[in-house]
Amino acid sequence: MKKQWWKESVVYQIYPRSFMDSNGDGIGDLQGIISRLDYLKELGIDVVWLSPVYKSPNDDNGYDISDYQDIMSEFGTMEDWEELLGEMHKREIKLIMDLVVNHSSDEHIWFAESRKSKDNPFRDYYIWREGRNGKEPNNWGSNFGGSAWKLDDKTGEYYLHLFSKKQPDLNWDNPKLRNEIYDMMTWWLEKGIDGFRMDVVNFISKVEGLPDDEPKPGKKYASGSKYYRNGPRIHEYLREMNEKALAKFNVMTVGEMPGVTPEWARQYTGESRNELNMVFQFEHVSLDNGPNGKWDLKPLDLCDLKLNLTKWQNELDKAGWNSLYFNNHDQPRSVSRFGNDGEYREKSAKMLATLLHMMKGTPYVYQGEEIGMTNVRFSSVEEYRDIETLNFYKEALNDGWTEDKALESIYAKGRDNARTPMQWDSSEHGGFSDGTPWIKVNPNYKDINVEKAMKDPDSVFHYYKKLIELRKKNEIIVYGRYNLILDQHPEVYAYTRTLGNQILLVLCNFYGGNPEVEPPAYIQEKKFEALIGNYKDIQINRTIKLRPYEAQVLLFNS
Ligand code: TEU
Numbered sequence: 221m222k223k224q225w226w227k228e229s230v231v232y233q234i235y236p237r238s239f240m241d242s243n244g245d246g247i248g249d250l251q252g253i254i255s256r257l258d259y260l261k262e263l264g265i266d267v268v269w270l271s272p273v274y275k276s277p278n279d280d281n282g283y284d285i286s287d288y289q290d291i292m293s294e295f296g297t298m299e300d301w302e303e304l305l306g307e308m309h310k311r312e313i314k315l316i317m318d319l320v321v322n323h324s325s326d327e328h329i330w331f332a333e334s335r336k337s338k339d340n341p342f343r344d345y346y347i348w349r350e351g352r353n354g355k356e357p358n359n360w361g362s363n364f365g366g367s368a369w370k371l372d373d374k375t376g377e378y379y380l381h382l383f384s385k386k387q388p389d390l391n392w393d394n395p396k397l398r399n400e401i402y403d404m405m406t407w408w409l410e411k412g413i414d415g416f417r418m419d420v421v422n423f424i425s426k427v428e429g430l431p432d433d434e435p436k437p438g439k440k441y442a443s444g445s446k447y448y449r450n451g452p453r454i455h456e457y458l459r460e461m462n463e464k465a466l467a468k469f470n471v472m473t474v475g476e477m478p479g480v481t482p483e484w485a486r487q488y489t490g491e492s493r494n495e496l497n498m499v500f501q502f503e504h505v506s507l508d509n510g511p512n513g514k515w516d517l518k519p520l521d522l523c524d525l526k527l528n529l530t531k532w533q534n535e536l537d538k539a540g541w542n543s544l545y546f547n548n549h550d551q552p553r554s555v556s557r558f559g560n561d562g563e564y565r566e567k568s569a570k571m572l573a574t575l576l577h578m579m580k581g582t583p584y585v586y587q588g589e590e591i592g593m594t595n596v597r598f599s600s601v602e603e604y605r606d607i608e609t610l611n612f613y614k615e616a617l618n619d620g621w622t623e624d625k626a627l628e629s630i631y632a633k634g635r636d637n638a639r640t641p642m643q644w645d646s647s648e649h650g651g652f653s654d655g656t657p658w659i660k661v662n663p664n665y666k667d668i669n670v671e672k673a674m675k676d677p678d679s680v681f682h683y684y685k686k687l688i689e690l691r692k693k694n695e696i697i698v699y700g701r702y703n704l705i706l707d708q709h710p711e712v713y714a715y716t717r718t719l720g721n722q723i724l725l726v727l728c729n730f731y732g733g734n735p736e737v738e739p740p741a742y743i744q745e746k747k748f749e750a751l752i753g754n755y756k757d758i759q760i761n762r763t764i765k766l767r768p769y770e771a772q773v774l775l776f777n778s
């Protein structure tokens with residue numbers, strides 16, 4: 221397996237709106253990020269993935285871009301951005317930008333032109349169709365609810381929007397559009413950025429004819445996703461993008477890909493294929509979805525998680541590369557979702573971090589995860605800001621859900637769980653802003669904050685720091701082969717990594733019980749070094765006795 225800097229890196233995701241506000245308007249900004257770079261350096265991360273900071277009307281918090289080559293005024297100026305890049309590079313932190321090119325904002329100049337007339341030169345930058353018997357061109361639903369089509373009065377045709385109606389899908393089948401994108405990417409790459417995270421990039425090629433899909437019983441709209449995920453020309457486009465923009469630079473790429481399987485991922489990330497370095501898959505964060513999707517709550521079965529992550533570890537072992545994540549700006553906080561955010565908040569946050577960071581792949585840390593930030597429960601829907609959440613709430617009530625039931629789903633799965641402001645200290649608004657934050661701070665900020673975590677040597681922060689350090693010192697954590705053990709154990713997730721004559725044993729008690737596990741035979745014979753654990757000692761005899769949410773990592777040399 222070829223060594224690469226991005227295989228040896230840990231990435232930290234910043235959601236700028238919620239990270240740090242420097243001027244008291246309640247909105248995080250670029251100067252705010254600059255003021256916290258020393259903190260990130262202290263944590264030890266190598267790369268920052270910055271969620272979108274481009275000009276945007278913020279229908280979807282920057283994932284609706286109206287100018288790809290300008291900065292959102294609420295966040296600062298291009299000079300601020302240049303300063304941010306410089307300050308990061310000075311600290312040897314790399315910067316990858318978010319590339320959102322499945323769609324633009326409807327306020328992008330391309331769309332303003334496109335909608336003017338059927339023969340406008342920009343018409344084909346988007347996906348326009350005539351209606352069918354006075355209705356939408358097909359029965360696809362948008363990922364944010366409702367139809368995926370909007371009728372535009374000006375020309376009497378519909379445009380496709382797989383997300384909000386202010387996010388019209390770009391037409392990648394048009395070579396002119398593709399070249400515009402590659403030029404824009406090159407423009408950023410020449411500024412010296414270190415790569416891209418690509419938003420829903422496996423959606424860019426749609427099946428010709430945009431056929432109807434089968435709706436679920438009782439539903440008006442169908443998913444349609446089988447006609448736009450991993451579509452017919454996707455590999456062609458990614459290779460062209462590589463050839464025309466990426467290949468000239470030593471950068472990393474990660475494609476966000478809902479619905480991707482390991483088979484697909486091997487094609488996208490295979491070393492000789494010249495497409496992407498890694499993908500974000502969604503299978504492991506969908507295991508607690510019921511049959512009706514994310515809002516349909518279902519408890520996680522640990523064995524499902526083992527089976528799934530193991531499949532990804534094994535299938536991408538020789539071809540491709542994994543990205544490792546539990547959190548991002550779209551997911552609820554992992555300590556609340558898979559751990560225990562009450563009595564065992566710190567223990568379980570460390571356990572989950574151990575489980576993920578000792579696997580093979582590039583780990584991603586989402587802002588606040590490194591101090592064990594939790595989900596939030598706002599008492600009324602008025603406190604929520606996320607378009608997906610608000611659309612869901614409206615639809616759920618229309619479908620006959622009670623307010624309480626809808627709120628329970630939002631508490632468990634809503635994206636705003638991840639978007640409450642970063643908790644820096646115990647001062648008002650958690651030290652995020654001197655003004656009124658655009659979304660409320662989680663009321664637990666007095667207890668959970670960066671200042672407190674940095675002072676406490678036992679904190680989740682210091683544990684993450686150590687996990688990141690270990691990856692730098694032990695090649696086995698980066699390149700060792702993964703092997704699941706105790707595969708049927710209902711409470712313990714255990715695996716080994718092997719490289720040369722070393723074995724790394726990772727034991728994670730996923731729950732609050734006291735399971736006793738039989739260690740592999742070699743544990744009796746070989747000397748080991750305890751690399752990291754979330755208890756002060758380790759209880760090993762004939763068996764290993766695990767305490768609630770205990771995690772242990774042992775390294776054997778032979
Ligand atoms: O998310 C892609 C996506 O599929 C989301 O709809 C995701 O599945 C959902 O948030 C979870 O319920 C990307 C971005 O990460 C997200 O923030 C954007 O809203 C979306 O694309 C549109 O750009």
Ligand code: CA
Binds near residue numbers: 249294
């Ligand atoms: Ca601000």
